Amino acid sequence: MSLLVYTENWDGKFKKLSFELITYARKVADQLGTEVSVVSIGNVADDELLKLGSYGADKILKVEDDRLNVLINRAYSSIITQVADNINADIVLFAHNFSGKAIAPRVAVKLKAGAVTGVTNVPSSLDPFTVKKMVFTNKAYADVIVKSSKKVLTLFQNSLGVEENPKPAAIEVFTPKLDDDDFKTKVTETKKITGKVLLTDAEVVVSGGRGMKNPDNWKPLEELAEVLGAATACSRPVSDEGWRPHEEHVGQTGKIIAPNLYFALGISGAIQHLGGVSSSKHIVAVNTDKDAPIFESADYGIVGDVHKVLPELVSKIKELKASQG
């Protein structure tokens, strides 16, 4: 009986997402009375790996190979399955992000494991094994029973938060068997967005809709994001119009996010938009229309013109930050 977590690294570093995964794994392992093993692929320094111990990892298996510095679905799923077989893992856990969605289904087939994606809580029962997940794009939840003895889960971001739980984690090198067939896809170019808070990482997200009126009005919105250390986002028409870059589009057909605080500025709150943001812990809406549907999903609202409210909001938050030193 054992539990395996795959966590990716970003240029050799882990993120809050990784620590959240380990926190979750620790809770599930405690329910089962078992250990948390982690597999890390790519070059990560040992002191970075040991950080995973602070959140409850017992054992860290590292796989280093220069061909593995980019995600290759077939190679990665083969490695993770080899580790799972080696430690006889019953549950393999991933993040519900790009890499998790890419690899988890392949690992599930290799292990003949039932898979549940976008899990939002620890199992409510171990027998039958039952977990909660999001369905209908944030509009409902389902309890899913996994019938197979092996299980693959992907954890929805920001579901449980991060808790420290230090363990004296041990690092081991794992050497997988790989063949040329595993490398039939080749990454020829990587483009990274630098100097911006990433939407999928952000605790606070400031988002603008068509009510912003035109792309030149985004300055105060960016300023608000800057004082809050927030990421910027937008509704679909805004990115379709080319007012903002596509990677900022949130909603059912864009990114699904769950920050602690979401600002919806000049956004009507269409059901497809809410699908991407309604898991946010707190929502603030500013809209001229008191009947805009966004107010039904918001926690705090201002009926008003975003062009007047936004500069005011920036200056008041700056004052607050200044008073806090």
Next chain:
Amino acid sequence: MKILVCISNVPDTTTKIRFTDNDTKFDAAGVQWIINPWDELALTRALELKEGSGGAIEKISVINVGSKDTEPTLRKALAIGADDAIRIDAEPQDAYFVASQLAEYLKANPFDIMLCGIDSSDYNGSLVGGMLSELLDLPSVSSVSKINMDGENIILNREIDGGSETLETTVPFVAIVQKGIALEPRIPSMRGIMMARKKPLEVKPAVETEALTEFAGFELPPPKAKCKMVDAENVNELVELLHNEAKVI
């Protein structure tokens, strides 16, 4: 070269979600069914590639694992421009069940490029495409936002956390597509709708496979507390609420 687009039949994106049978089943009463938005975009891109291929891509097929009720959705895909459709006659039970049905069919009827969406908008599995590629032991590329062909070469773009990558791969392969793959879904023309009636829609029996998961029950999120309204002339009050009450700034 042949391209297959896997089609998931889902409730319209504006559907009010309700459950029946003691919250154990999705209430399909009055629901409008559509092609899963990603699959519709995947089909659109497949057609664009075919049209630009100078005959190198000879056929676009669509496939669905579903009961007879999904046939209107497949007919719509034919009206948009797919050449033929296959329905595997089984009620989808879980992702492993669906992927196994698709894989059995594809072992006997291979395609060069297989396109799946990143998720179905109903159960948000994000599983079928990846499972299918593994069952067929083929390369897969996920979160694909662009597919281009340069002669024989296939060039893909995929989104990663904080950026994007360009990839090359060998055929056959499975691409799991998302936003960006096509700009707008293609809308069936009158002529397309007429022609769709005559295009082949083949029904295949399901193979014996098991489901590894099942839904035990559903629930709607708890109703949201009423929104606290702050006067537009008093923005400072909002800042104080966010700081002292919500403790988020």
